Amino acid sequence: MDKKRNYYPPRLADRFLEFYCLPERLEQIQGDAYEIFYMDLEERGLAYARFRFIFHVFSFFKWSNIGFSKFMHLKNNNGVMIRSYFKIGWRNILKQKGTTFISVFGLSCAVGCCIVAYLFIANIWFKGLNQPNKDEIYQLVYTTEEVEGPVTYGTVAEPVAELIPDNLNKVKNHTKVLMEFPLLIQDNESYYERSLYVEPSYMEMFQYRMEFGYPGALRETDQVILTHQLSEKLFGDINPIGQELSLVINGEEKLYKVGGVLQDLKDMDMFNFELLVNIESHPYRTTDIPLKDAWSNELWTFIQVGEGAEIDQLESELDVFTQIQNEINPDKPYTKMGLIAYSDIIYNVGKIERGVRDFLGIGPQILLGTIGLFILLLAVFNYINLSVLMASKRLKEIGVRKVIGSKRSQLVFQFLSENLLVCFFAIFLGCLLAGFIFLPGFNDIASKNLQIDLFRDKKIWIFLGAMLLIVTLITGLYPATYLSSFKPIRILKGNQKIGSKSVFTSVLLSFQFILAIISMVAAIAFVQTNHINSNRDWGYSSADKIIVNVPDSKDYVPLRNKLSALSSVIEVSGSQDYVGNWIGEKEVEMGDEKYSINFLSAESNYPELLDLELREGRMFNPDLITDTQESLLVNQTFLDQFGLEFPLDQTVTIDSADYHVIGVVEDFHTTFFKNAIEPMAIRASSDSVFNYLTLKMNPGSAESSMETVKKIWHETVQLGLFEGKLQTEVFENEIADVNGVSKLISFSATLSVILALLGLFGLVSLNMTAHIKDYCIRKVFGANIEDLSKKLLKRYVIIWGIAAVIGSVFSVFFISSFLDSFFAFHSGVGIIPLGFALFILLAVVMTTVASQIWKVIKANPAVILKSE
Amino acid sequence: MKGYHLGELEELVLLIVGILDQEAYGVSVAEEIKNQIGRKVNISAIHTVLNRLEEKGFVKSHMGGATEERGGRRKRLFSLSASGRAAINEVKLVRNRLYDQLPPLALDFSNG
Numbered sequence: 001m002d003k004k005r006n007y008y009p010p011r012l013a014d015r016f017l018e019f020y021c022l023p024e025r026l027e028q029i030q031g032d033a034y035e036i037f038y039m040d041l042e043e044r045g046l047a048y049a050r051f052r053f054i055f056h057v058f059s060f061f062k063w064s065n066i067g068f069s070k071f072m073h074l075k076n077n078n079g080v081m082i083r084s085y086f087k088i089g090w091r092n093i094l095k096q097k098g099t100t101f102i103s104v105f106g107l108s109c110a111v112g113c114c115i116v117a118y119l120f121i122a123n124i125w126f127k128g129l130n131q132p133n134k135d136e137i138y139q140l141v142y143t144t145e146e147v148e149g150p151v152t153y154g155t156v157a158e159p160v161a162e163l164i165p166d167n168l169n170k171v172k173n174h175t176k177v178l179m180e181f182p183l184l185i186q187d188n189e190s191y192y193e194r195s196l197y198v199e200p201s202y203m204e205m206f207q208y209r210m211e212f213g214y215p216g217a218l219r220e221t222d223q224v225i226l227t228h229q230l231s232e233k234l235f236g237d238i239n240p241i242g243q244e245l246s247l248v249i250n251g252e253e254k255l256y257k258v259g260g261v262l263q264d265l266k267d268m269d270m271f272n273f274e275l276l277v278n279i280e281s282h283p284y285r286t287t288d289i290p291l292k293d294a295w296s297n298e299l300w301t302f303i304q305v306g307e308g309a310e311i312d313q314l315e316s317e318l319d320v321f322t323q324i325q326n327e328i329n330p331d332k333p334y335t336k337m338g339l340i341a342y343s344d345i346i347y348n349v350g351k352i353e354r355g356v357r358d359f360l361g362i363g364p365q366i367l368l369g370t371i372g373l374f375i376l377l378l379a380v381f382n383y384i385n386l387s388v389l390m391a392s393k394r395l396k397e398i399g400v401r402k403v404i405g406s407k408r409s410q411l412v413f414q415f416l417s418e419n420l421l422v423c424f425f426a427i428f429l430g431c432l433l434a435g436f437i438f439l440p441g442f443n444d445i446a447s448k449n450l451q452i453d454l455f456r457d458k459k460i461w462i463f464l465g466a467m468l469l470i471v472t473l474i475t476g477l478y479p480a481t482y483l484s485s486f487k488p489i490r491i492l493k494g495n496q497k498i499g500s501k502s503v504f505t506s507v508l509l510s511f512q513f514i515l516a517i518i519s520m521v522a523a524i525a526f527v528q529t530n531h532i533n534s535n536r537d538w539g540y541s542s543a544d545k546i547i548v549n550v551p552d553s554k555d556y557v558p559l560r561n562k563l564s565a566l567s568s569v570i571e572v573s574g575s576q577d578y579v580g581n582w583i584g585e586k587e588v589e590m591g592d593e594k595y596s597i598n599f600l601s602a603e604s605n606y607p608e609l610l611d612l613e614l615r616e617g618r619m620f621n622p623d624l625i626t627d628t629q630e631s632l633l634v635n636q637t638f639l640d641q642f643g644l645e646f647p648l649d650q651t652v653t654i655d656s657a658d659y660h661v662i663g664v665v666e667d668f669h670t671t672f673f674k675n676a677i678e679p680m681a682i683r684a685s686s687d688s689v690f691n692y693l694t695l696k697m698n699p700g701s702a703e704s705s706m707e708t709v710k711k712i713w714h715e716t717v718q719l720g721l722f723e724g725k726l727q728t729e730v731f732e733n734e735i736a737d738v739n740g741v742s743k744l745i746s747f748s749a750t751l752s753v754i755l756a757l758l759g760l761f762g763l764v765s766l767n768m769t770a771h772i773k774d775y776c777i778r779k780v781f782g783a784n785i786e787d788l789s790k791k792l793l794k795r796y797v798i799i800w801g802i803a804a805v806i807g808s809v810f811s812v813f814f815i816s817s818f819l820d821s822f823f824a825f826h827s828g829v830g831i832i833p834l835g836f837a838l839f840i841l842l843a844v845v846m847t848t849v850a851s852q853i854w855k856v857i858k859a860n861p862a863v864i865l866k867s868e
Numbered sequence: 869m870k871g872y873h874l875g876e877l878e879e880l881v882l883l884i885v886g887i888l889d890q891e892a893y894g895v896s897v898a899e900e901i902k903n904q905i906g907r908k909v910n911i912s913a914i915h916t917v918l919n920r921l922e923e924k925g926f927v928k929s930h931m932g933g934a935t936e937e938r939g940g941r942r943k944r945l946f947s948l949s950a951s952g953r954a955a956i957n958e959v960k961l962v963r964n965r966l967y968d969q970l971p972p973l974a975l976d977f978s979n980g
Contacts, residue, residue: 025915027931031941032894032911038937039895059912064919 007046009037009053017057022067029060081410082417089418092394099386099766102758104426106379107475109751110372111430111467112438117372118463119439119450121365125346126459127357128270132207133304136172137342138311140301140318141352142325142334150335154355155298157329160321161199164301167320170309175202176279177271177300183248183721184275186234190721193230195247196271197279205304206270209263212239217259218278225260225276248719251552252283267449270345270356295328300356302342315339363821364446367741371748374515378752380475381508382759383422387415387479388505389766398483399491411484419476420468427468441747445740478504506795509763510803513841516749516756517807520837521829522815523742523749528833529819529826530742534735536825539668540579541611544702545727546695546709547578551720556689559716563693566708568701573609574690575602579670580730583680589653595642597679598670599654604684607633607665609696616646617663620684628686632659636667638679652681659683672734676824694727702726738822753844760796760848768792768852776861788856793849800845804838811837874959877909881917882956885927886948893933893943894918918946926952 008014014030021029033056040049093100128134140156164174178197183190196202203215203225211231217223224245231240240258247254256277284297305314318337326333340348349357391398401411435452443450452460548563550556556574564572577583577600586599604620604627615636620627632652639646651658659681667677697705703726713722725732768775775788812829819826874882884900885892898914901907921927928949931942948956 027941028894028944029915031934031938031943032915034939034941035895035935035937036911056911059910060915062912062916064916 007041007049009034010050013054013057017060020061020066022065025065025067029065033057033060085414085417086421088414089421092418093421096390099390099762100422102762103379103383103386103422104429106382106755106758107423107426107471108429108433109755110376110379111427111471112433113375113748113751114372114467115430115434115452115460115463116438116442116450117368119452119460120368120442120446120448122459122463123267123448123450124360124365127268127346129343130268130456131270131342133205134342136304136306137205138303138305138314138339139342139345139356140303140337141340141355142322142337144333144335152338152352153298154300154340154352156301156321156337157295157325158297158299159294160325161301163321163324164303168303168314168317170306171303171314172306173201173205173304175199175205175302177202177302178279178282179271179273179300180249180282183719184245185248185253185719186243186245190719191233192721193274194272195275195277196273197277197282199279202276202302205302208265208269211261211263213241213258213260215260218276220259221278221281222256223259223278224256225262226258227262227274228264230274231258231261247277249283251719253719254281254283256281264449266451266453270342292328295325296332298354303339311339311341367744367818371519371744374519375748375751375755376471378512378515378755378759380471381512382755382762383475384478385505385508385759386762386766387419387475388482388502389763391415391479391483392766392770394483395486395491398486399488402486402488403492408484412480415480415483416472416476419472419480423468423472423475426471427464431464442744445743505763506799509760509796510799510806512756512759513800513803514807514810516752516841517803517837518811518814519745519749519752520840521807521811521833522818523745524833524836525815525819525827525829526742526745526822529823530738532827533673533738533823533825536669536673539613539666542580542727542730544697544699545610546697546702546706547580547725547727547730548693548695548709548713549720549723550574550691550693551717553689555717555720556693559713560693562712562716563695563709566695566705566712568698568705568708569695570698571605571609571696573603573606573694573696575606575692575694576600576685576690578692578694578730579610579668580727581670583670586654586681588681590642590644590650593642595679597638597681599681599683601683601685602690604628606684606694607682609694612668613666615664615666617661619663622684627662628684630657630659631662631684633663633665633682633684634661635665635677635680637677638681639664641679654681654683672731673823673825674734741822753840756841757844757848760845761851764792764796764848764852765855768855772856772859772864775856776859776864779856779859780861780865785853785857789849789853792853793846796845796849797842800842803841808834808838874955875917877913878917878921879956879959880905881914882921882926882948882952885918885921885946886953886956890945890947892946897946918944921952922946925949926955 017030017033018026033053036056037049037053040052131137139154140160141152141154142156143150143152145151158176161174161176164171175198180195180197181192182195184193184195198218200216200219203218208215211228213225215225217225224247226234226240234240234245235243235258240261243258245256245258247256305311315338318339322334322337340352345356346360348355349360352358398411401414431452439450439452442448454460548559550559560572560574563569579600583598583600585596588595588597588599604622608619612633617633620631620633622628638644646661646664648661651660653659661681665682669677670680695709706724706726709724710722713724778788778791811834815829815833819828880901881897884897884904887904888896888900894911894914897918898909898911901909901914918927918929922929926949927946929944929946932945933943934940935943
């Protein structure tokens with residue numbers, strides 16, 4: 001008999017039998033199978049008995065025995081049972097309002113953050129995939145051999161498009177797409193707008209919802225289609241159909257009428273553009289150009305294939321174009337032409353030069369994803385900890401249910417259904433939070449146009465569904481399996497201890513603390529760096545200077561003269577680029593070595609006008625002819641990087657002309673602190689025409705003179721966009737970007753601290769409620785506040801200590817590289833961010849514990865100890 | 869002849885159920901067949917036969933006799949019904965009648 005107790009038939013097979021067998025046959029069949037199992041066990045041993053059992057289970061798998069009893073059985077009372085699960089769950093949630101609030105609040109914040117992160121990432125990866133014809137559209141590309149190996153280009157020679165109908169079979173439609181930045185003039189205001197020059201068939205291949213007008217408007221060469229945003233910017237809320245505007249390319253002005261307005265694209269289109277123009281009206285198209293030049297012009301070409309088109313077939317048909325191209329342009333032969341599916345374009349970013357998408361921005365994706373994940377983890381851990389603790393009040397329920405005969409799976413389902421309710425609320429609230437608070441804020445920071453589009457975007461539903469499922473399972477599985485594993489007899493005897501001090505809870509709590517520390521360190525370090533950088537010396541004086549662009553060389557001299565005549569202008573200097581913007585690169589030769597440096601040509605007074613600080617040597621002297629022909633000023637990095645000493649004993653060769661270095665200036669920031677200072681040389685150029693003019697103004701008059709300067713500029717320059725700005729504002733965009741990131745990180749750090757706080761508060765207060773008698777007895781026996789706090793605090797301070805060590809190590813490694821990706825100049829993760837973060841967390845722990853100690857102090861032991 | 873159609877195994881099982889009297893259920897029937905005839909029959913086949921016999925009305929059954937080996941599950945105990953006994957009798961009669969008509973072995977020689 002002993003043997004029989006120890007051994008059981010194989011469980012899986014047994015389950016399978018229960019699963020398929022008709023309920024009225026199950027008892028006899030299972031009984032017989034068991035009986036034979038034990039007979040076999042005695043006669044032939046375990047393995048044989050098991051084998052026979054399995055064999056029997058399968059031999060009973062006959063039509064007359066199969067009834068899928070479980071399903072049939074469940075069908076009858078499934079609804080009732082599920083309703084009961086949710087009813088009990090709902091009551092439990094209502095009973096525990098405080099903890100439920102903590103859980104739902106935390107989870108919904110997390111869900112909100114995750115939705116923002118998801119939308120941001122989806123916006124990059126699913127861009128353009130709402131197009132109904134996406135599976136039929138292909139982009140033409142070609143590969144060519146270059147020095148560094150084969151390179152694939154996303155553009156093809158322009159005449160290829162004309163040859164498509166004759167040479168490719170089963171191609172329904174094709175279009176050329178050319179991106180330009182023409183100057184758009186409307187109502188005397190001018191803007192540079194990103195425009196796509198396309199064929200009318202573009203509007204058939206790609207479908208857009210129209211706000212005004214109709215897609216066919218592009219068939220007229222003098223009509224353009226605007227995006228919603230541009231139409232609003234130019235014309236406001238009115239219907240702009242028929243309004244006039246003109247586009248300038250290479251000084252050629254062309255008049256157009258508005259033929260249509262697209263509805264808001266919500267950043268979800270493959271192409272970024274503000275207006276669509278018929279390519280026939282492009283100025284290059286009207287002039288007849290030689291065949292060879294025509295084939296050298298490259299642009300994007302898309303085809304839409306018809307039904308039954310074979311891509312391999314089409315690709316081999318493309319060889320015709322390769323041949324023509326190689327005959328006409330033998331010096332730049334194509335190796336092969338190919339097709340890229342529209343929906344694959346995103347996966348080929350980086351592999352294709354000059355493609356539609358050439359930039360993924362992995363960094364921000366990782367940043368947002370990490371933030372979302374951090375917050376989600378914090379909230380999930382909160383929930384797990386709290387739900388395990390809360391269940392300590394429901395131990396009896398578990399015990400009674402088990403005794404009455406509910407299976408473990410039913411208990412698990414009970415807990416999971418409660419989780420499902422909580423998660424459902426959390427996701428619902430999360431959507432609201434994201435839609436009304438997080439997204440508008442984020443769009444503002446990131447100048448994006450993200451929206452939750454529940455009606456059109458199917459993927460957001462998939463995302464939310466997956467989120468619901470995953471969060472429910474992650475938060476629910478551990479508590480559910482843990483709680484349902486208790487033995488009823490121990491529960492009902494009152495022996496079952498629930499793990500308020502369990503290792504698991506401590507691990508989760510330390511993990512939360514670590515996450516909180518990391519995000520705080522990130523935020524504090526970022527803000528600190530930002531602060532230091534805002535006070536950083538730019539290396540020159542930016543005050544009282546205005547930079548003005550000169551779009552056309554013929555306007556340079558008149559503009560310079562007119563501006564110099566202004567009374568508030570002290571001095572004017574021209575330069576090819578300006579300090580505060582990217583500076584062109586040049587290759588220099590010194591001896592046999594070649595280096596790449598930033599190279600700026602400017603008038604000889606430019607360095608002095610900019611107040612660059614001279615370190616050694618001298619500035620340019622405008623009166624010396626040699627200075628305007630063969631002299632260079634270099635920055636300190638130039639010397640440091642190439643290991644040189646001033647005065648240089650060699651000349652510097654640029655474009656096969658020799659230059660002498662006559663002076664060295666202190667390093668100054670030509671670009672934002674994101675970039676390190678590059679070696680740089682300034683040449684006093686004898687050219688009399690430059691792209692930019694820098695005006696040195698009377699002290700304090702720069703801002704007020706801006707209007708006058710602009711007026712003069714417009715009087716002098718006929719066509720063009722005034723891009724004048726103060727020298728102090730050259731980094732404005734970058735600073736705005738960095739401030740945005742800083743806000744984002746501070747927000748997430750605050751949120752993670754709040755979540756950690758809430759979780760901790762929940763834990764401590766539940767613990768306190770469970771042990772209040774313990775504390776009251778101590779109090780009665782004369783324990784003072786100090787003893788009580790020590791007892792309660794000890795565990796949390798230890799957890800804080802562990803988290804502090806691990807969190808600091810992690811932060812030092814990760815946050816430094818995180819800062820590196822934003823700043824070439826930062827203070828790293830020093831004492832200040834670490835100290836602050838640890839201190840804040842400790843303060844949070846102390847306050848939380850203190851609030852509970854206060855409860856004990858206020859409590860009347862007599863009342864509490866009397867009550868049962 | 870109005871039919872008591874019984875297959876070979878059906879006939880066997882029916883007989884064994886009759887022999888076991890009140891104690892016939894799947895495992896005991898299989899054991900008895902093994903002991904009496906030395907033939908191993910799969911338990912699922914016995915169940916099928918018993919069910920079929922019950923459908924034909926030759927046996928009747930009730931639940932009873934839980935044991936520990938069965939994990940507390942009851943057996944379905946079978947017993948012969950009146951028509952079952954009639955069927956056995958009928959089958960036996962037919963067999964006997966047929967047997968009696970076998971020509972004696974000795975005659976073989978004359979034909980040889």
